Amino acid sequence: MLRKILYSIFILGILFSTYELILNVFDVRLFDIMNVVYPTLFITLVIAVFHYSILLSKGYKLSSKPKLVIKDSSLKNINQIISRLSWKKLRQEGKTTVYKTSGFSFYSFGEIILLNENETGEIEIVSKSRFPLTMFDFGKNLDNINNFKQLTCR
Secondary structure: OHHHHHHHHHHHHHHHHHHHHHHHHHOOOOOOOHHHHHHHHHHHHHHHHHHHHHHHHOOOOEOOOOEEEEOOOOHHHHHHHHHHHOOEEEEEEOOEEEEEOOOOOOOOOOEEEEEEEOOOOOEEEEEEEOOOOOOEOOOHHHHHHHHHHHHHHO
8 A cells, every 4th residue: 555655656756756747848837736736735745644544553454365276166156156246258368257246336346266276176266446546445355255255165
């Protein structure tokens, strides 16, 4: 998450620097944007840290990619479980099958489920957020893995 924040600040810095360079080269000043942008950026960061601390104090975790490894399950059984979970197949990439969960909701933009079959016959299931900049998944990825676990135990 820190990497995402630093990357965002880096991109904003490049945009502001480019803007300043263009204004200085052409000697055009519509208004002094830096007197507006820097305080706004600072206030935005303070509010983001405030919300981040509130969510952590309530028990929400950062977006994670929970994983489940199945050692002795047939692919046929897994396909039945996936159909019961209403995951939709997106594509097949070698030995990895990519599924998506239901679409946009209040809690998330949706999740991507990766089913990877190893050479040893183990099947690894990973759930991650569809939108790459998601900071909080509100437990949706873990719920996907837990729902799959519950259906395999039946």
